[in-house]
Amino acid sequence: MPVNMIACCKQVPDPxxxxxxxxxxxxxxxxxxxxxxxxxxxxEFALEAALKVKDTNGGKITALxxxxxxxxxxIKKALAVGSDELILLEDEAFEGGDSWSTxxxxxxxxxxxxxxxxxxxxxxxxxxxxxxxGLGIAEILEIPAVTLARKVEVVDGKAKVERVIPDGYQVVxxxxxxxxxxxxxxxxxRYATLxxxxxxAKKQPVIWKPADIGLETSxxxxxxxxxxxxxxxxxxxxxxxxxxxGETPAxxxxxxxxxxxxxxxx
Amino acid sequence: xxxxxxILVCGELVGGKxxxxxxxxxxxxxxxxxxxxxxxxxxxxxxxxGEASKEAIAYGADRVYxxxxxxxxxxxxxxxxxxxxxxxxxxxxxxxxxxxxxxGRDLAPRLAFRLGTxxxxxxxxxxxxxxxxxxxxxxxxxxGNAQAIFTSEFMPQxxxxxxxxxxxxxxxxxxxxxxxxxKIDIDTSKVRTKILETVKEEAVGIKLEDAPVIxxxxxxxxxxxxxRTTLKELADLLHGAVGASRPPADNGWVPEALHIGLTxxxxxxxxxxxxxxxxxxxxxxxxxxxxxxxxxNKDPEANIFxxxxxxxxxxxxxxxxxxxxxxxxxxxx
Numbered sequence: 068m069p070v071n072m073i074a075c076c077k078q079v080p081d082p083x084x085x086x087x088x089x090x091x092x093x094x095x096x097x098x099x100x101x102x103x104x105x106x107x108x109x110x111e112f113a114l115e116a117a118l119k120v121k122d123t124n125g126g127k128i129t130a131l132x133x134x135x136x137x138x139x140x141x142i143k144k145a146l147a148v149g150s151d152e153l154i155l156l157e158d159e160a161f162e163g164g165d166s167w168s169t170x171x172x173x174x175x176x177x178x179x180x181x182x183x184x185x186x187x188x189x190x191x192x193x194x195x196x197x198x199x200x201g202l203g204i205a206e207i208l209e210i211p212a213v214t215l216a217r218k219v220e221v222v223d224g225k226a227k228v229e230r231v232i233p234d235g236y237q238v239v240x241x242x243x244x245x246x247x248x249x250x251x252x253x254x255x256x257r258y259a260t261l262x263x264x265x266x267x268a269k270k271q272p273v274i275w276k277p278a279d280i281g282l283e284t285s286x287x288x289x290x291x292x293x294x295x296x297x298x299x300x301x302x303x304x305x306x307x308x309x310x311x312x313g314e315t316p317a318x319x320x321x322x323x324x325x326x327x328x329x330x331x332x333x
Numbered sequence: 334x335x336x337x338x339x340i341l342v343c344g345e346l347v348g349g350k351x352x353x354x355x356x357x358x359x360x361x362x363x364x365x366x367x368x369x370x371x372x373x374x375x376x377x378x379x380x381x382x383g384e385a386s387k388e389a390i391a392y393g394a395d396r397v398y399x400x401x402x403x404x405x406x407x408x409x410x411x412x413x414x415x416x417x418x419x420x421x422x423x424x425x426x427x428x429x430x431x432x433x434x435x436x437g438r439d440l441a442p443r444l445a446f447r448l449g450t451x452x453x454x455x456x457x458x459x460x461x462x463x464x465x466x467x468x469x470x471x472x473x474x475x476x477g478n479a480q481a482i483f484t485s486e487f488m489p490q491x492x493x494x495x496x497x498x499x500x501x502x503x504x505x506x507x508x509x510x511x512x513x514x515x516k517i518d519i520d521t522s523k524v525r526t527k528i529l530e531t532v533k534e535e536a537v538g539i540k541l542e543d544a545p546v547i548x549x550x551x552x553x554x555x556x557x558x559x560x561r562t563t564l565k566e567l568a569d570l571l572h573g574a575v576g577a578s579r580p581p582a583d584n585g586w587v588p589e590a591l592h593i594g595l596t597x598x599x600x601x602x603x604x605x606x607x608x609x610x611x612x613x614x615x616x617x618x619x620x621x622x623x624x625x626x627x628x629x630n631k632d633p634e635a636n637i638f639x640x641x642x643x644x645x646x647x648x649x650x651x652x653x654x655x656x657x658x659x660x661x662x663x664x665x666x
Contacts, residue, residue: 316647
């Protein structure tokens with residue numbers, strides 16, 4: 068059966084940038100311009116999960132994102148890898164939101180889209196790491212949600228999900244429509260093909276403003292928050308590492324053994 | 334409007350006993366409750382709670398709500414949601430604490446949205462602001478590259494807490510408390526998921542969370558083999574366990590159960606040996622609680638040397654076998 072899917076993605080600063088470039092100023096994270104935005108790593112897994120279902124069952128994927136000033140080439144990666152449509156909730160008023168206002172706006176957009184079988188989300192964004200938006204959307208839409216999926220199969224209007232648990236996994240069956248939150252075991256997002264990139268270049272994202280999803284600006288972004296960010300800071304760490312030397316790396320290794328014994332650590 | 338009072342810990346059981354995260358939450362909750370002179374309660378849900386309720390009292394709870402139902406034997410969102418939503422509505426706690434565990438990550442956001450309140454996940458520190466008694470919540474953000482402090486005016490105040498971030502009280506069986514068996518009818522027709530199978534994948538040997546020594550490998554291992562040979566040999570010698578950073582788990586070199594980091598396991602062994610691990614914040618978030626961190630990396634600029642107390646600069650293929658053989662000699666002597 069063809070499956071109608073929505074994949075939620077977020078544009079974030081590249082989380083793989085070296086720790087030293089992350090600097091806080093004025094309660095905000097500032098990053099040098101050479102740190103490029105990317106689609107968050109867990110949303111890439113969500114996209115891959117949707118693409119795998121499409122490979123097997125056929126169907127349609129709509130990528131959905133919320134923010135402002137999207138870099139078109141970055142967010143259009145969702146189209147280039149194989150999504151059929153891209154909807155952007157793009158407006159200044161969407162800025163500065165928290166899990167509550169973000170989940171609410173995404174849920175309203177999904178209500179407007181009306182028909183779907185599965186909503187895929189990543190387990191947490193790569194900037195704020197809160198891990199709440201997906202479950203929030205499911206609560207607002209009153210649909211079941213399965214978290215930490217590493218494999219998804221759709222058969223007879225149900226999804227069979229391998230869900231990661233601390234010492235292994237569970238196989239969970241859920242009736243559709245459902246929201247599935249994806250984790251790393253699903254496999255890396257496939258590369259875009261040349262054909263995919265060319266097709267994406269011709270497609271324009273659909274832009275929805277707050278009014279298009281029936282929300283007032285007081286309900287979204289910073290104004291719609293349920294939590295308040297009081298302070299953003301970086302704890303000071305003093306480097307205190309003692310480097311154990313040796314004539315050769317092997318000797319340094321043996322000297323480390325001596326040091327560990329001497330310090331009674333082992 | 335209901336009056337919100339007291340601290341509620343949503344507890345977890347492991348093999349019929351209180352999970353260590355629950356004792357940590359009770360330790361933290363006790364402190365918060367004493368500050369505002371309110372009570373600390375603990376909810377324990379299972380098919381049968383048994384002696385764990387007494388344990389919760391010994392670790393600081395004034396009151397334990399035991400919710401027993403066959404569907405609560407194993408965590409399932411839709412049944413646990415019914416139990417926790419009902420208990421919270423009946424008891425109106427000011428603060429709800431859960432572990433940032435497999436259960437807490439799944440349950441807390443659902444409950445927060447259902448209640449229309451706010452939630453801060455993965456907290457490292459919690460306090461109460463003295464004026465409004467709001468929960469001041471500190472958590473890592475940007476993959477551990479910064480920390481943020483959040484508050485919310487919405488009630489109840491909800492947080493999940495990272496494992497090993499808080500200290501439990503000393504167990505004291507003379508502590509007094511009340512066990513309140515709480516009957517909650519779980520409507521099984523509203524449980525929309527079905528667990529078909531549960532499969533254990535844990536590596537044999539010592540569990541990561543319990544190991545006094547962890548020998549951990551990163552992207553620099555370049556494949557599954559060193560985890561079974563070089564690292565395992567050192568781990569076995571020290572009666573420890575082998576772990577990994579995210580890339581080896583993502584690449585399938587090791588099972589996900591060995592992944593240590595923000596989105597994997599949080600560990601706090603006596604000795605953590607990080608081998609060919611660059612030390613991205615996402616990884617160090619999972620091991621900073623270790624008593625002693627030792628780094629071996631060929632890159633002297635690697636971030637892991639900022640976290641470590643002892644280090645060797647060199648290729649692991651050269652350093653680790655020499656370390657292992659010298660230790661073998663020293664430990665035998």
